[in-house]
Amino acid sequence: MTTLPEPSTKKLGLVIDLDTCVGCHACVVSCKGWNTENYGAPLSDQDPYGADPSGTFLNRVHSYEVQPETGPAQLIHFPKSCLHCEDAPCVTVCPTGASYKRSEDGIVLVNEDACIGCGLCAWACPYGAREMDQAAGVMKKCTLCVDRIYNENLPEEDRVPSCVRTCPSGARHFGDLGDETSEVSQLVAARGGMDLMPELGTKPVNKYLPPRPKDVPADLDILAPYLEPVSGTQKGFLGWLDKALEKL
């Protein structure tokens, strides 16, 4: 049923640290790998070695330049995947019931056997989190690696989403954002975690940690530009060369 369930107490999601992300795209590759080999239809590529390659990804890393009023511009790498919104507009628009939000942990999933591939959920999502797989004709989206996080066949340290496990800079955190005492909730509280496009009322579960302020360069003497450069007269060979060239 594509009506939204009552908000769950458990809200699994990601916290992405924009201060730490180095933009290496390892999470993108790892996500594509895991989700091609496991749950649901593989993430296909079209014309992968040709002139116009494209493909399905559940996670993509943008890069933005932010120019503050004063000071140097800052480059911010910005991974983006499904935010597992509490008020997920992609769920309610689905005509078949394929798109749903789990009542037990809040993960938004697609039942691919029921998806007719109409694409309306991708239209309803403001974040571009859903991509239609061109080979399978069904909608693909981040599953929060539902086939890893509860998978008792995996070692415990691997029971997190593939992107989180892979991130070499520790910029991705996974946990229960419905539990105020969880590590991710504390991180969000301490660092002022934010929502994307809060004005659209989707109430995303995933949070983004804003970049920390940059170090300010040490103060220079304000008179510095007016000072003559201190230049001693050159001696030896360079001194001779200097004089010789002056005379020319």
Next chain:
Amino acid sequence: MHPAGSVILFTVASGLGFGLLTWLGLGLPDVRGWVAFFYYALAFALAVGGLLASTFHLGNPQRFLKAFSQWRSSWLSREGCLAVACLLVMGVFALGAVFYDAAWQALGYVGAALSVLTVFATSMIYAQLKTVPRWNHWSTPVLFLALSLGGGGLLAGQVGPAVGLLCLAGVIQLFAWLSGDGRFQARGTNIGTATGLGVRGIVRAFEPPHTGNNYLLKEMVHQVGRKHAVKLRMIAFALMIAAPLVLVMISSSALMICLAVTCHALGTFAQRWLFFAEAEHVVGLYYGKR
């Protein structure tokens, strides 16, 4: 948004078809026998043809039956249910008119109401999307309904009401274009709120996540079509509203009405193409595009 041919054909054809069914259900004109047969054949061909066209853009159309299940929450599902209900009711009503020389009028009124509701549900598929500010407005359903009933009225030969409805559609269309142009900006969603970085300074998309194209860009950041938007608006308005009005005012003969309907349909194709091509999805912001 990408103006997919199948969806344009669907909204235009089924809009006209359900518009005509509305008038037929109201008994305007009250037709019987062979005349009724041709009227209903045309209405069903347009409505059903449009619905079939809409399945061409589906990834897995063989599962279409499931689309009737989520009418509680989904406008797309509601549209499917209403369309089928309308076609069934009007099918029975048509049987009476064609074979039994009877107008089971109560059934006709129900069918007419279902036709209007079907077109309303179609329009709400678009109007509900907060992600496309241009569509997310009351003018979208009003325009769809006015065009459907106006165009259907022409087909049904109801010149008086059709002229009124087309005038209304014209006014709403102009309002929708003019007010729609500024709505994206007015909603306050921009690259700053999309990234949450707007409070820190001026945000610029520095590097996209992929060098090639992708589904999101193809489907929702269609920019090519906007190039000739102003010219197309004039063509659409002239054909969809102005030409049919002038033609039926000159004469309301069957030939003139045919010509007016043809003009109207062609204009509606152009209008519907623009409806999609000009609609800007907020996801474009992540790519520094509109």
